[in-house]
Amino acid sequence: MNNGLRLLLWLRALMLLASLGAFGGSLILYWEGAKFLAEAAGFVHPEMSAGVHLPTALVLEAMDSFLFAVVLTIFAYGIIFGFVFHLTAEQQSPLPDWMKISGINELKHTLAEVVLVILIVTFTKQVVAADPPLNWSYLILPIAVLMLAGALWLLRSGKSH
Numbered sequence: 825m826n827n828g829l830r831l832l833l834w835l836r837a838l839m840l841l842a843s844l845g846a847f848g849g850s851l852i853l854y855w856e857g858a859k860f861l862a863e864a865a866g867f868v869h870p871e872m873s874a875g876v877h878l879p880t881a882l883v884l885e886a887m888d889s890f891l892f893a894v895v896l897t898i899f900a901y902g903i904i905f906g907f908v909f910h911l912t913a914e915q916q917s918p919l920p921d922w923m924k925i926s927g928i929n930e931l932k933h934t935l936a937e938v939v940l941v942i943l944i945v946t947f948t949k950q951v952v953a954a955d956p957p958l959n960w961s962y963l964i965l966p967i968a969v970l971m972l973a974g975a976l977w978l979l980r981s982g983k984s985h
Contacts, residue, residue: 836908843903850896857889880952888945895938898923902931936976943969 864882902925905911916924925931947965954962 839903840908843900843908846896846903847900850893850900853889853893853896857886857893860886860889878952881949884945884949884952888942888949891938891941891945895934898925898934899931901925906931933976933980936972936979940969940972940976943972 860882864879864886867879901923906925906927943965947962947969950962950965951958
């Protein structure tokens, strides 16, 4: 076996390892989200131990964790079946569209969209947990979200031309 082929096989094994790491990270985040929901449930059921956080903030934390866990799961799938193993068109046909990864650009755009949603959730958590009156520094995060959303929109619109 020549050196070039060995290098390619080694790189595929490395990508498989990265995919397994992303999936492992998603499992951790699913667990973390479940813990946040259980803590929020403590406000409804007093027999469960609840922290000092508002239940709304805890549910938002859970949503944040679950959303990122789903993205890591999609990334793991996309890396395995986009770069390590090849699925034929016949094998891909029964899959939903969101599981059909066309390339690394699609994965990057998915990540950028999720980062925007996570920033929006973070801003919402800050507002929910803040003591009035709010000051102008709370506007930094939504302004950053608008700028990132604009950049993502420009990237998407530039791709269609």
